[in-house]
Amino acid sequence: MTTTGRRALLAAGAAAGAAALVDCTSSGGEGPRRPGAAEREAERVARAEAALRARSVAVARGLLERYDAVLAAHPVLAPRLTPLRSSVAAHVGALGEGGTGGGGTGAVEPAAASGSPVPSASAPARSTTAPSPAPVPVAADPATALGELAAAERTASDGHTDALLAAPPEYARLLASVAASGAAHAYLLTEGARA
Numbered sequence: 001m002t003t004t005g006r007r008a009l010l011a012a013g014a015a016a017g018a019a020a021l022v023d024c025t026s027s028g029g030e031g032p033r034r035p036g037a038a039e040r041e042a043e044r045v046a047r048a049e050a051a052l053r054a055r056s057v058a059v060a061r062g063l064l065e066r067y068d069a070v071l072a073a074h075p076v077l078a079p080r081l082t083p084l085r086s087s088v089a090a091h092v093g094a095l096g097e098g099g100t101g102g103g104g105t106g107a108v109e110p111a112a113a114s115g116s117p118v119p120s121a122s123a124p125a126r127s128t129t130a131p132s133p134a135p136v137p138v139a140a141d142p143a144t145a146l147g148e149l150a151a152a153e154r155t156a157s158d159g160h161t162d163a164l165l166a167a168p169p170e171y172a173r174l175l176a177s178v179a180a181s182g183a184a185h186a187y188l189l190t191e192g193a194r195a
Contacts, residue, residue, distance in 0.1 A: 060092040069136035150189035157182030
């Protein structure tokens, strides 16, 4: 066999192999391929996890908004609340990692001198056409405001604890850590002040 004959034979073999490969991977003209049970289950689990993450982030953001409202109403509490608020802002970012579809963590830096929160560099810019959330009511008395903030911390902590059962292992560990932090914050806002 000549070199040209071998090349022709190899080319014909390669073409036949490619045709067989295409035929094996095509749906055979029966329409779109339907996902199998395992693929449907994986998709259901992914949707459930995304919904869980979105709820957890919403709880943490609500708590962060409450801290901002208390700080704006009672700037004298800033030395006491700023470290706790920073921790809650970190929780918002950590709980949102892994793709909630929220477009970023939305974390904000501590309140500026003007008393209003400043978006961090990693936070997405908010649309000026979107309605702003309703202002969080804050008690006029600083001690009462701290008590309300402690209650909000307990509520958020309980929400994260309740979500543990439905969470995948890694996210469950994160939720447990955030819940424990919230319980410690509630203690520091109430009982810790008396010690």
